[in-house]
Amino acid sequence: MTENPRDRDGEGRARNARPRDGLGRPLPYGAAGVERQPEGVVRSPAETVREAQLLLDAGKPFHAHEVFEDAWKSGPDEERALWRGMAQLAVGLTHAARGNTAGGARLLLRGAGGIAPYRDPHGLDVSGLVAWARELAARVDPVEGRAVAVVDAGREAPRLLG
Structure with a gap:
C-alpha cells in the first residue's frame, strides 16, 4: 500500500498546493486558479x-x-478579537457565496459580535459592518424553508472604512 503524498511547503508543513477559485474552493491540479494570498505577511492596520x-x-x-x-496572528493582543472578527465576516461572506448560507449566517453573526465592542479602530466602520453582517445573515439564513437568494460576493462586499 502506498502512502498518499501530501503537498508540503519549504519547511515541510502540510500545505494544499491545489489552485483555488475566487471563493477559495480547491480546483483540480493544473487548472487555472486565482493567485493565493501569501501567508504570514505583517502589514500595518491601514495596509x-x-x-x-x-x-x-x-x-x-x-x-x-x-x-x-x-x-489577527501578528497584531497586538488587544486587537486579536478585532481582526479575528473581521476574518469571520469575510469567511461568512465566502460561505454565503458558496451556497452554505446557514454556516455563512453563523459566521457573519459571530464576526459581528467579535468586532462590536470596538469603537472604529483604524477608521473601520464597526457599527456599519455590524449592521451589514446582521442584515446579510438575516437574508441568507434558511429559516423554515424560506428560499435563499444567491449571494454575489462582489456586490455584497461591505465598506470597511467609515
Missing part, C-alpha cells in the same frame, strides 16, 4: 484594511479573510 477592501470588492472574500488572519 491590512486597504488590501482586504480590494479583495472584497473583487469578489474574493476568502482571500480577504487570509489578510485579516495575518493581522
